[in-house]
Amino acid sequence: MATDTAPTVLRRSREDDAVGRKRWATPLWNTVALLFALVMFFPIYWMVLTTVKTGKDLLSVDPTFWPTGISTASFQTVFDDPNFLTDMRNVAVITVGAVILGLAVGFLGAVSVARFRFTGRNFFIASMLVVQMVPLISLVIPMFFILKNIGLYDQAFGVILAYLVFTIPYVVWTLRSFIVNIPKELDEAALVDGCTRWGAFMRIILPLTVPGLITTGVFCWIQAWNEFVIANILLSSNNQQTAMVWLTGFSSSPTHGADYGSQMAGALMVSLPVIVLFVIFQRRVTSGLTAGAVKG
Structure with missing residues (x-):
């Protein structure tokens, strides 16, 4: 009887220790996460705070973490600049073009390497990774001369083509993981039911890859929107x-x-x-990253 009781007591003791550790560990990790969030959020808060400060608060020796007065003069100065709205429109057009073309071409490439076997397939997959390792600054001069020779220098479409150099490899490499996770049996079942290859692609692969497309599209948008070096060199006119x-x-x-x-x-x-x-897309981005990391 004592022999049977000893393991039970030992097991309960270990469970109590685990519960105790969890009780103090959870608040600790919550505190660490909160501090980390505050550190990450503070620059954004300071930027917003500075935009609404009055001139007196901006030039004050002692920093203020809450404005003594609200002023919109800074925003008025920005909108009064004749190039601001034009350049915002330009970056929106270039970013949308780069994301749409990058997703369209990269998605087809990802389907090819995930679903078909062909000569040089492994080399193609490896090249998609290697291209992303090449420093962007090393590609600017070749891009400049190529676009200059074909008449696309200082043109929005030329910058879109330049952005595809890093957008397409990223899309192919990322979406391949999503497509590999889709069972091939679904494609085969669609073909048995009378679908063509294109029909199976549109009805099976495309809908199941939507989370991956959204995730990849958001990161491509951020890359293209925040890019500076290529745009600064390939666009010389103020209105471009x-x-x-x-x-x-x-x-x-x-x-x-x-x-x-x-x-x-x-x-x-x-x-x-x-x-x-x-x-807007944070939940889909999180679920998309998790789904793409399961396999592949």
């Missing part, structure tokens, strides 16, 4: 430049170089579309 190029010129101009409120207002307006997009 992107918002990132505009923000750099605006912040370093003699007129606004010391106007920190206007600089922060410009940075906030340029960052806002990316923040809104990520907030």
